[in-house]
Amino acid sequence: MPNAAERTYIMLKPDGVDRGLIGEILARFEKRGFKLIAAKLALPSKEHLEKHYADLKDKPFFPGMIKYMQSGPVFCMVFEGLDAVKTGRAMLGATNPLASQPGTIRGDYALAVGRNICHGSDSVENAEKEIALWFPDGTLQYRLSQEAMIYE
Numbered sequence: 001m002p003n004a005a006e007r008t009y010i011m012l013k014p015d016g017v018d019r020g021l022i023g024e025i026l027a028r029f030e031k032r033g034f035k036l037i038a039a040k041l042a043l044p045s046k047e048h049l050e051k052h053y054a055d056l057k058d059k060p061f062f063p064g065m066i067k068y069m070q071s072g073p074v075f076c077m078v079f080e081g082l083d084a085v086k087t088g089r090a091m092l093g094a095t096n097p098l099a100s101q102p103g104t105i106r107g108d109y110a111l112a113v114g115r116n117i118c119h120g121s122d123s124v125e126n127a128e129k130e131i132a133l134w135f136p137d138g139t140l141q142y143r144l145s146q147e148a149m150i151y152e
């Protein structure tokens, strides 16, 4: 059964923040029906980013990616809703923006794999790990008045 309380971690990378896309990307998730349950700007340390991207540490692009991720603030968000992880990834598009369909975030706003503007968790397990890493004090619990208009 789909889980309406599923959470995903979405993060505007420094290029997305610098290009003024925070509102645009946040609005896409809100309009889709997802509930924002945590948000902040952050300037993460190298060590923090190395934890976030630990599974990629042996990739040749890793040092360059960590440098790019430290080139300015990131905007961290947690959204909750039905199939949030899989749907969030679909909204992002492919890792390489050139392979992303128009209508997706990367397909609409990016061209280069190393400047793909937004991160989204790729599994429920990783989402929970990432939320704990970026929001160690937890997320909010509250009800939207329109939930009955979003869910049957």
Ligand code: RTP
Binding pocket: 056, 061, 065, 094, 095, 113, 114, 115, 116, 118, 119, 120, 121, 122
């Ligand atoms: P993300 O974690 O940022 O949401 O990206 P993803 O799951 O779609 O892709 P992943 O394989 O986890 O890669 C993480 C980020 O590394 C950069 N990358 N560069 N130069 C390259 O070949 C290359 N490949 C990946 C991208 O910024 C990618 O989002």
